[in-house]
Each structure stands twice: as C-alpha cells, then as structure tokens.
Amino acid sequence: MRPIKLVMSAFGPYAKTEEIHFDELGSRTMFVISGKTGAGKTTIFDAIAFALYGKTSGEERSAQDLRSDFADEDLLTSVDFTFALKRKIYRINRSPIQVKKKSRGEGYTTVSAKAEFYELIDGEHHLIGATLSESDEHINRLMQLDFHQFKQILMIPQGEFRTLLTSDSTDKERILQKLFHTESYRFFQDYLKSKSKELRDQADGYSKDRERLFSGFDPLDHEELKEALTQGRKNEKEIIIIAKNLVATQKEKSNINKKDITNKRENYKKVLKAIESASYVERAFNELEKTNAELNQLEEQSDIISQAKQTLHMTIEAETIWPYYQDANIKKEDKRVRSQYGIETHGKLIAMKLECAELQKTLESLKDVKEEFKLKEKKQTELLAFKDKTERYHEKSKDLSHHAEIGKAERGKLDQFKKQLTENETLREKLLTKQQSWYENQNRSSEIKIQLNSIHSVIKMFQELDELESTFQFTIKELNNKKGSLSDFKIKLDKEQVRLDQALHEQSAQHALELSRELKDGEACPVCGSPDHPNPAKKGGDIVDSSVFQRNIQLYQSEVIKLESAIEHLNAKLKEVEQNKQKLNSEITASELYDGHDDIHYYLELKTKKNHEHEELIKFLNDKEPSIERKEVEQQSAELKQKTQELEEIVQQKRDAFISIRTQVNQLKEEIPSKYLDTQYLSAEIRELDIKITAYKEKFEHAETAFQQAEKEYSRLSERYKQALEEESKAEVSYENAAKKLEEVIEGSIFSEVSDLVQSKLEKNKKEELDNQISSYEKKVYALNEYAEKLKMDLENVSRPDIKVLNHEKETVEKEIEQLEERTSSLIRYITHHENLLVELEKNMDASSEVEKSYKITGHLSEIANGQNELKLTFERFVLAYYLEDILLVANERLLKMTSGRYELHRKEDRSKGNKQGGLELLVMDHYTGQQRHVKTLSGGEAFKASLALALGLADVVQSYAGGVSLETMFIDEGFGTLDPESLDQAIESLMDIQAGGRLVGVISHVPELKERIDARLEVFSSKGGSSTKFIFESI
Structure with a gap:
C-alpha cells in the first residue's frame, strides 16, 4: 500500500479541508513529518488508519473523538484517502457517526457512520463498496491484514513504540495473538482441557454406576460374595464370577420347583374332577328333596283352588247380565242430573233479573254528572x-x-x-x-x-x-x-x-x-x-x-x-x-x-x-x-396572540347569545301564571284532573257495558231454563223402561236379586288373577311330578357322597402349589434382577475401559498443552515463542548493526517463579560484558534502537507469514530524540535499508539532525483557526 492523496475534513486539529499530496514526493522514499507539539502530526496517521479501518493508530484515540473543535458546524468530519496497491489505485471515503445541524428548523440530528470504496480505472471512479460492511470487506481482502497487523507493520504509533520490547510475557502474548491469529491454538488447548474433563467425568460416572450396581447385589447366605462386596477396594471381576455362579445355583432350584409344581397341578386336576362328580350327585339328591317338599305344599292349597274355580264360574255368569244393570244405572243418573240442572238454572235466572235492575240504576246516576x-x-x-x-x-x-x-x-x-x-x-x-x-x-x-x-x-x-x-x-x-x-x-x-x-x-x-x-x-x-x-x-x-x-x-x-x-x-x-x-x-x-x-x-x-x-x-x-429557546418562546407568543384574538371573538359571540336567550326567558315568564312556573305543582294538578277524568270515563264505560251484558245473560238463561224442563221429562221415561228390562233378565238367571249380581261381578284384573292362579297351580303340579320321576330314575342304586373330605383334599393341594409358586417367583425375580445387573456391569466395564484409555492420552496432552510441563509453556505460547524467535532473528541483524555489535536480543527461556507462565520475555545480551540482562535496563537511546530493530523485524516476519501482502509504506512516530549522533546515523542507515527496497518511510521527529539528513519534510503548521500542512524539499 502506497499513499497518493489524503484529504481530511474537520478532522482533529484540521478545522477545514486539508489535502496532502504524497505524489509530490516523486522518487523520494523517506520524509520527515515536523511541527509543534499538538499541531496534528500523529493525526495524519490517525486519518489513514481511520480511512482504511475506521479506527485510529493510537489506542487512546477513538474515531468519534476526532471531530475538530475548530470546525464550522456545517462541515462534516470525513477522511478521503487515495492509495496504490498492487499496481491498482483505490479511493476510500469514510466518515464517523456525528451530530450536525438540522437543514430545516432548529436543533441537531445524528448522522450515521458511512463509507464508500472506489477503484480508479483510467481516471474514472468505479464504486465497489457502497456501505460500511462492503467497504471493510474489500479493504480486508485487498490489504490481507487486520487493523492490529496494519498498525504494527505500517504504523508504529506514539507511546506504543516500546510496548513489544518491554512488556511482560502476558502483555506480549496479547500483542502477538492479534498479529499472528493464534486463537486456533488457544481453542485447541481449551478443547483438550474440556475433552479431558469430559472423559474424567465419564470415567467417574461409570465408577459410580458400578458402585450402584454392586450395591444392588443380594449375596443371600453366600459368605464369599458377602465378603467380596464389603471390601473397600472391590475385586470387580471376582465378584462377577461369584455372582454368576450364585445365579446359576438359583436357576437349578427354580427348575426343580417348576417340576414339583407341574406334578401338584396334575393331582389337583384329579381332585377337582372327583369334586365335580360328587357335587352333581349331591345336587340331584337336594333337588329331589326340594321337589317333594314343593308338591306337598301344593297339595295343601287344593281347597283354595276349588273355591277359586266356583267364584270364577259365577263371575262369568254375572258378566252376561251386567250390561242391563249398567244401562238402568246410567239412565237413573241422567234423570237426576237433568232435574238438578233445571233447579240451578231457575235460581240463576232470578239473580240476573235483580242484577239488571241494579246496573240500570247505577248507569242513570253516572249520566247525571257528565x-x-x-x-x-x-x-x-x-x-x-x-x-x-x-x-x-x-x-x-x-x-x-x-x-x-x-x-x-x-x-x-x-x-x-x-x-x-x-x-x-x-x-x-x-x-x-x-x-x-x-x-x-x-x-x-x-x-x-x-x-x-x-x-x-x-x-x-x-x-x-x-x-x-x-x-x-x-x-x-x-x-x-x-x-x-x-x-x-x-x-x-x-x-x-x-x-x-x-x-x-x-x-x-x-x-x-x-x-x-x-x-x-x-x-x-x-x-x-x-x-x-x-x-x-x-x-x-x-x-x-x-x-x-x-x-x-x-x-x-x-x-x-x-x-x-x-x-x-x-x-x-x-x-x-x-x-x-x-x-x-x-x-x-x-x-x-x-x-x-x-x-x-x-x-x-x-x-x-x-x-x-x-x-x-x-x-x-x-x-x-x-437562541433556539428564544425562538420557541417567540413562536409561543405569536400563537398566544392568535389564540387571544380568537377567544375575544368567541367571548363576544357568547355574550350576544346570552342576551337573546335572556329576552326569551322573560317573555315566557310574563305569559305563564306565577303558580304554574313551578313545574311540579302544574304537573300534579294536571295529573289529578287526568286521574278524575279517566276514572269517570272508565266507570261510565264499565257500567254501560255491564248493563248490556246483564240483559244478554238474562235472555240466554230464560231460554236455557225452558229447554232444561223438556229434557228432564224425557229422562224420566227412559229410566223407567231400563229398570223394567233389568228385572226381567234377573228372574231368568242364577241370581235371586240385584245385590247378588253386584256381589258376583268382579273387576277384569281380579278375574284374570283367578284364572292365572288356577292355571299356574295346575301347571306347577304337573311339572313337579314329572321332575320328581326323572330324579328318582337318575338316583336309582346311587349312594350320597361326602363333599367335605374332597374339599379338604383340594385346599391342601392348592396351598402346596401356592407355596411352590411363591418360592419359584422369588427365585425368578432374583435371577432376572442379577442377570440384568451382570449385563449392565459388563457393558459399564467395557465402556469405562474405552473411556479410561482415551482419558490417559487426552489428559496427558491437555496437561502438556495447558502449561503443566517442564517449561511451564502453554501450546499457544510455545507457538508464539516460535514466532518471537523468528522476529528476534531478523531484529538482531539490525540491532547488531545499530549498536556496533554490542547488543543482541534473546528470548528468556528460564522457568518463571511459582505458577507464573513465561517464555516471551526478552533479555539483552551485552557483548561488552558478556552478560545478559533485562531489556528494561537499557537507556533511552539504547531502548529506542532495540525497539526500532524489533518493530522492523516484526514487520518483516508478519509480512512473510501473511503471504501476498504488499507493504510499500511505513510510518514511525517519535523516538529519535534519545539517540546520540552515532546511534542516529545507525538508525537512519537501518531506515535507509528499508526504503532502499522501494518502501516509503515517514518519520515524525523533532531531531534537527534527522531533518538535515532527509531532504523531504512535511511541515505541520498550527494556528487558532486549525492546522495545515505543506511539503518542503531541501537539497542536502
């Protein structure tokens, strides 16, 4: 990665938009960044790191803290970085989450972080990453370095220059973990540890299960098994052999009992058969006795049955005459009813005539007050x-x-x-x-x-x-x-x-x-x-x-x-x-x-x-x-003025409506008598008149209706009374004829008078009872005689058996079988339980053996990998020590050169005291004294040279392990001020070796000698309005 152009807007001390054109360096491969303290030299590194990774080079500076305090609130914080990588040119624009003033209205709004990543082809921008995630993905893929590797290789930030040199093993481990991504080795350690614990727990579980299974053994009276089970350290295989023998013995006892049960059951069947035969004969004797007793009882009832037959004959005779008796009684009753009806109708007729006269009098009195x-x-x-x-x-x-x-x-x-x-x-x-x-x-x-x-x-x-x-x-x-x-x-x-x-x-x-x-x-x-x-x-x-x-x-x-x-x-x-x-x-x-x-x-x-x-x-x-609050107050005042005007109009409208309604109320009050202004009084008077008028109307209508209905009822009763007298005369004639016919029929029957007929007439159900009683008696006598004859034939020449003897024998055999079955069931339960225990034990011991074998290997590996070894080194730290040895090998080439062969860095290989893990601490070999000592004893200039050599060695080693990484740039922040002239020359020579390979080296330094030795300088100027930069080139 080689920088071409860096644009910072409202970033750190750069209040406005600041552009740095690295292409102005031309063929120069080393330059110094100079300026006053706090001017913004390190911020240039922060901007590059932030553009690429969204983080800053110094751990104490976060991306959100890089907003310039001098910037105009309308200018958003952002970094635009153009760089070359593997003969291609890329540009990334990134801005952090920040607050900006609202474009409309008052207040502020939060702007989310964003990033855009472009590839420049023939001067044209091609968007390849439109979001934060897409841009970060492309950066990581192209750079092939994460942020920590990038910072350690390309940027050595202020204050962190000596971290890797002087840190203890624990801190150095964290640094190297991030650089070489050794998490997989740590995961492997943890996996072995957890797997070892899992196997140990399984083995313990199997052991506890065996204890539980052994506790389930019942040794009965086997003394050898009892003694083996009660021992503190059990001989498990011996116990299993003894238990199997004991189970085999119980199986033999069980088989013997089963044979005895079979024999007993055959004998039991014979006894049951004998009892069944004896029971049949005994039942037959009992039935014969019972049948004879029943026949004797029926013989005693013969007189009653004869009387029932006589009563049934008279009843049948009475049924033929009974219709004539019924007809005479019906007509007699009809005569009585019609005579009574005529008397009642005449009484009602007289009463209705009196009621009509009274109703007419009431109606006339109501008409008078209408x-x-x-x-x-x-x-x-x-x-x-x-x-x-x-x-x-x-x-x-x-x-x-x-x-x-x-x-x-x-x-x-x-x-x-x-x-x-x-x-x-x-x-x-x-x-x-x-x-x-x-x-x-x-x-x-x-x-x-x-x-x-x-x-x-x-x-x-x-x-x-x-x-x-x-x-x-x-x-x-x-x-x-x-x-x-x-x-x-x-x-x-x-x-x-x-x-x-x-x-x-x-x-x-x-x-x-x-x-x-x-x-x-x-x-x-x-x-x-x-x-x-x-x-x-x-x-x-x-x-x-x-x-x-x-x-x-x-x-x-x-x-x-x-x-x-x-x-x-x-x-x-x-x-x-x-x-x-x-x-x-x-x-x-x-x-x-x-x-x-x-x-x-x-x-x-x-x-x-x-x-x-x-x-x-x-x-x-x-x-x-x-100002925002004042505008809000002014807005409220304007709204209040508007509402006040609207309310004044509403108040006036309400006042006009009040006057109109008051006029209507006064007018109505003049039209209504004062006593009727009381609504309750007026309603009571109206209600009283309504009750009186309604009562009068109801009373008049009721009287008029009642009089009309009474007149109609009087006419109807007069007609009904006349008809009743005619029907009474007809009923008298009909009754006399029926009585005469009944006398004639009784004279020709077995009855002497009507009372005999009535006594002989039975209800239908009583007649049926007599008929059924006689029929049932005759059938039962016949059936019992037939059954008694059959039993006598079956029991001829047969003696009566003794059932009690046979039942006693049956009970004895049942008890013997039950006792054998209980003993056999107990044996079977014992055998089944112990066979299951033995199967489970064998499975447990097989599985436990496999687990113990695995634990022996895995546990040993876990102990070694997790630091329980002679060197007290974990597996991950052992790998990191290997990386550190590679770094020291490269670093010492430069350190020996910079210190004229005096100093050389060695890894401390001695075991740490106590349980503390080491392996990553550094010692310095002083070839002047031939003694090793801790790197913290180095002076400031010596420590800087060692740190620089280590940092450069680290960069080379990380680059070699991150194959395909293109590292064409390195920035170093501070540290040269502690060197004497000779050491400074040696350090510069080391940097010259780096830049000789085409790598661009940028150094922040206040050292005048360094400025004199390097002809390119990026000067950072600070002012009250923010910082600015300028490349200065001088001939040396």
Whole structure:
C-alpha cells in the first residue's frame, strides 16, 4: 500500500479541508513529518488508519473523538484517502457517526457512520463498496491484514513504540495473538482441557454406576460374595464370577420347583374332577328333596283352588247380565242430573233479573254528572298548554345558565392567555441576555480548550524533563562508576607494567651473564661485535615467565579501552541529555503559558482548574442553545396572540347569545301564571284532573257495558231454563223402561236379586288373577311330578357322597402349589434382577475401559498443552515463542548493526517463579560484558534502537507469514530524540535499508539532525483557526 492523496475534513486539529499530496514526493522514499507539539502530526496517521479501518493508530484515540473543535458546524468530519496497491489505485471515503445541524428548523440530528470504496480505472471512479460492511470487506481482502497487523507493520504509533520490547510475557502474548491469529491454538488447548474433563467425568460416572450396581447385589447366605462386596477396594471381576455362579445355583432350584409344581397341578386336576362328580350327585339328591317338599305344599292349597274355580264360574255368569244393570244405572243418573240442572238454572235466572235492575240504576246516576267532567277536560287542555310553555321556560333558563358559565370560562381562559403572553415577553428579554452569555461562554470554552492543549504540552515537556534529569543522574552515577573502574584498571596496568619491566630486566641480566661466559678475548661479541670485552656481566637475574604479565597487561588494556569507550559514550550521552534539557527548557519558557513557574505541580493544578472550569462551561453549553429557546418562546407568543384574538371573538359571540336567550326567558315568564312556573305543582294538578277524568270515563264505560251484558245473560238463561224442563221429562221415561228390562233378565238367571249380581261381578284384573292362579297351580303340579320321576330314575342304586373330605383334599393341594409358586417367583425375580445387573456391569466395564484409555492420552496432552510441563509453556505460547524467535532473528541483524555489535536480543527461556507462565520475555545480551540482562535496563537511546530493530523485524516476519501482502509504506512516530549522533546515523542507515527496497518511510521527529539528513519534510503548521500542512524539499 502506497499513499497518493489524503484529504481530511474537520478532522482533529484540521478545522477545514486539508489535502496532502504524497505524489509530490516523486522518487523520494523517506520524509520527515515536523511541527509543534499538538499541531496534528500523529493525526495524519490517525486519518489513514481511520480511512482504511475506521479506527485510529493510537489506542487512546477513538474515531468519534476526532471531530475538530475548530470546525464550522456545517462541515462534516470525513477522511478521503487515495492509495496504490498492487499496481491498482483505490479511493476510500469514510466518515464517523456525528451530530450536525438540522437543514430545516432548529436543533441537531445524528448522522450515521458511512463509507464508500472506489477503484480508479483510467481516471474514472468505479464504486465497489457502497456501505460500511462492503467497504471493510474489500479493504480486508485487498490489504490481507487486520487493523492490529496494519498498525504494527505500517504504523508504529506514539507511546506504543516500546510496548513489544518491554512488556511482560502476558502483555506480549496479547500483542502477538492479534498479529499472528493464534486463537486456533488457544481453542485447541481449551478443547483438550474440556475433552479431558469430559472423559474424567465419564470415567467417574461409570465408577459410580458400578458402585450402584454392586450395591444392588443380594449375596443371600453366600459368605464369599458377602465378603467380596464389603471390601473397600472391590475385586470387580471376582465378584462377577461369584455372582454368576450364585445365579446359576438359583436357576437349578427354580427348575426343580417348576417340576414339583407341574406334578401338584396334575393331582389337583384329579381332585377337582372327583369334586365335580360328587357335587352333581349331591345336587340331584337336594333337588329331589326340594321337589317333594314343593308338591306337598301344593297339595295343601287344593281347597283354595276349588273355591277359586266356583267364584270364577259365577263371575262369568254375572258378566252376561251386567250390561242391563249398567244401562238402568246410567239412565237413573241422567234423570237426576237433568232435574238438578233445571233447579240451578231457575235460581240463576232470578239473580240476573235483580242484577239488571241494579246496573240500570247505577248507569242513570253516572249520566247525571257528565257535564261536570266536560268542564274538567277543558281545564286540563288549558293546563297542558301552560305546561309546554313552562318546560320551554325552564329549558331556556338552563340554557341561559350554561351560556353564563361558558362565557365565564372563556373569559378566564382569555385572561390566562393574556397573562402568559406577558410572561413570555419577559422570558424573551431574559433569553436575549442569556444568549449573549451563552455565546461568550462558547468562546471561552474554545479558549480554555486551546489553553488545555498548551498546558498538556507544557506538562508533557516537564515530564520529559524529569525523565531526562533521571537519565542524567543515572548516567552521572554510571559514569563515576566507570571512571572508578578505569582508575583501578590503570593502576593494575601500571603495576603489571612495572612487574613486566622488572621481569624483562632480570631476563636480560641473566642472558648477559650467559653471553659473558661464552666471550673470548679477541673474538667478536655476538651483541656489539667488538673484539674487546672490557666489562662483561658478572651477575645474572632470576628467571621469571614474563608471558603471564603480558597477558594481564593485554586484559587490563582491553578493559581500559572498553571503559574509556563507555566513558566516552556516557559523556556523549550526558551532553545529549543536557542539550535535550536545554531544548526542553527553551520550549517551556517559549510557551505562551509559561509565567516563571518551574514546578510541574503548578501546571497540573492549573490543568485541573481549567478542566473544572471547562466542565462547568460544557454543562452550561450542553443545555439547549438560548437562541433556539428564544425562538420557541417567540413562536409561543405569536400563537398566544392568535389564540387571544380568537377567544375575544368567541367571548363576544357568547355574550350576544346570552342576551337573546335572556329576552326569551322573560317573555315566557310574563305569559305563564306565577303558580304554574313551578313545574311540579302544574304537573300534579294536571295529573289529578287526568286521574278524575279517566276514572269517570272508565266507570261510565264499565257500567254501560255491564248493563248490556246483564240483559244478554238474562235472555240466554230464560231460554236455557225452558229447554232444561223438556229434557228432564224425557229422562224420566227412559229410566223407567231400563229398570223394567233389568228385572226381567234377573228372574231368568242364577241370581235371586240385584245385590247378588253386584256381589258376583268382579273387576277384569281380579278375574284374570283367578284364572292365572288356577292355571299356574295346575301347571306347577304337573311339572313337579314329572321332575320328581326323572330324579328318582337318575338316583336309582346311587349312594350320597361326602363333599367335605374332597374339599379338604383340594385346599391342601392348592396351598402346596401356592407355596411352590411363591418360592419359584422369588427365585425368578432374583435371577432376572442379577442377570440384568451382570449385563449392565459388563457393558459399564467395557465402556469405562474405552473411556479410561482415551482419558490417559487426552489428559496427558491437555496437561502438556495447558502449561503443566517442564517449561511451564502453554501450546499457544510455545507457538508464539516460535514466532518471537523468528522476529528476534531478523531484529538482531539490525540491532547488531545499530549498536556496533554490542547488543543482541534473546528470548528468556528460564522457568518463571511459582505458577507464573513465561517464555516471551526478552533479555539483552551485552557483548561488552558478556552478560545478559533485562531489556528494561537499557537507556533511552539504547531502548529506542532495540525497539526500532524489533518493530522492523516484526514487520518483516508478519509480512512473510501473511503471504501476498504488499507493504510499500511505513510510518514511525517519535523516538529519535534519545539517540546520540552515532546511534542516529545507525538508525537512519537501518531506515535507509528499508526504503532502499522501494518502501516509503515517514518519520515524525523533532531531531534537527534527522531533518538535515532527509531532504523531504512535511511541515505541520498550527494556528487558532486549525492546522495545515505543506511539503518542503531541501537539497542536502
């Protein structure tokens, strides 16, 4: 990915639309981004990260916080980024969720986050991602890096430069997890752990099930099985063998019992057959006795049956004569009824004649008062007319009261509106004053915000100054230690030199002595060549090995050189720290906020005070803007004025209607007598007249109708009485003829008089009873005689059996069978239960064996993968350590170069103390001392070089593992200010190596030497109205 153009709108300190054309760099592959603190250098990185991923390069900055405080509210925050990737050009436009002013009306509305992704082909934009999700999908597919990888490889943000270097194993694990996506290894660890637990739980479950199954065993009286079941650690296989043998024994007992039951049941069948035969014979004897007893009882009833036969004969004779008797009685009764009817009709006729006379008298009296009631009807009509007017009077009176109440209410509402209108005018004046104050506070808030940024910068410089002072003191202490060590080594060196000189002198003396012994007069000296030997050596020296002193001198000289180099390095470092302190002091005194206070606490308190003041202002400004509220109040006032005018018109209309209704009420009151204004009184008088008139009419109509009906009834009764006398005479003749005929028939029958006939006549059901009684008796006597003869023939030569003996034998056999069946059922239940237990146990043991085998393997793997091993490394951390080794391999190539072969990064492989996991912490190998130490002991400049080498190594390794990734750009934020000139050269050379491969390198730095070494500079200018940028190119 290579940037071409970056456009930021209302983004961070860039209040307006700021464009950065990276193509202005041309063939240059390295540039510096320079500017004052807080001007917006890092924001450029944030904008690129936000455009691509919707996130910012610094973890503490969120996308929603990047809205410029200086921007016009009509300008929305957005980033437009054009870049080249794999010989293609793309453009993405992204904006965060934000609030903007409504285009219509007052207030604000929330604008959702959005993104659009284009591919530029021949200068034309082709939309390939129209939504956030589509754009993010295309970016991830093209970049082949997630945000964390992109940030670690292409952007090394401010404050996070040393994170990977100095973090402990846990923090480093989180960083490397995100970069190398090792979640699958963690999932594998967790899977093994959960699978191991699952298998262990299954094994425990099977064991508990076996305990439950063994507890279900009944050893009966088997002592060996009892003892095996009660042991603490059971021999399960032995118990199963013993239990199977015991079940087999119970099966044999069960089979024997079944055979006994079969034999008993055969014997039982024979007994049942004998009882059945004996029972038949006994029943026959009982039946014969019963039949003879019944025949004897029937014989005793023979006289009664004879009498019944005689009574039945007389009844049949009486039935032939009975119709004549009935006819005479009917005609006698008819004669009596008709005579009685004539008497009753004559009585009614006399009573009706008297009633007619009385009704005629009542009717005549009612006719006399008819005129009086006509006058009452006329008065009733007049009162009804008054009632109609009275009702209209009261209705209008109610309407008048209702109008009065409405008018009063409307008038009260009108007064309320006028009062509210006055209050709104007062509130509007107050809001005008408040609006002015709101705008002043808004300006004050912006000023405080700028002051807070400046205070933050000053505090940061004080903090950096404190760090430099700590570094300065530490370096002085280290320098003094080095100087002391140098002095010690020089003393040792001088001593060894003296010793060496003395040893050499002794060796020369001894050598001269040996030579002098070989000199001869007249022969040339092998040393000087003279033939004369005036003063030959007479005394030699001690023989001493000078090589020991020479080796010591070489060792001390090497240490002196190292210490002098270290002292020189520390002096340079002190000078650099002193320069940086002076620079920071100059920047602090040059700050607008500097007022002579050199204590950071003063500025921290000032920051707290300003923050508090800003928070109070924000609380005030978070309320609704007064101009909006004022417009709302003015709108309310306009509405109230309109409503007031409308109400005044309504009140006037109600007043006119009230006057009209009041006139109608007064007119009606004059037309109605005062006593009739009382509706109850008038209604009572009308109701009283109506009752009297209605009662008179009803009474007259009733009397007239009753008289007419009485006359009709009198005529009808007269006719009926005449007819009754004629029918009574005819009935008398008919009765006399029927009585005469009955006497003649009785004289020719078996009866002597009518009373005998009546006594012999029975009702039909009684006759049928006699007939049935006689027939049933005769049939029963015949049947019993026939049945008795048959039983006598069957029992001829047969003796009576003893049933009790046979039943006792049957009961004995039944009990024996029942006892055998109970014992057999108990055996079968025992066998079935224990066979089921044995089957379940065998299944359980087979399954448990398989689970135990799996657990043995899986549990062991889980322990190793989850850190229960010699190195205390989890599987995921082991993989991460492998990645880290690759990173260190590449990083050390650069670090050795940047530190002239002094430092090399190693992974700490020792086991951590306690249960703490390690494996990812870093140590630095100092080749000057030959010792390893923690990376946190490195000085600021040394740590920066190590961090830079590690970051560059990380970028190379991640790129190699994310195959196909095109990394043509790298940005580095801060850190070069801690380097001495030599280290700076070495760091720049490392960066040159990167950019030599065609990668674009951008560096944020305040270091003048870096600006001098790099000819391209992107300058960021800050002002009260926001920041701006400009590329500056200088020839070096």
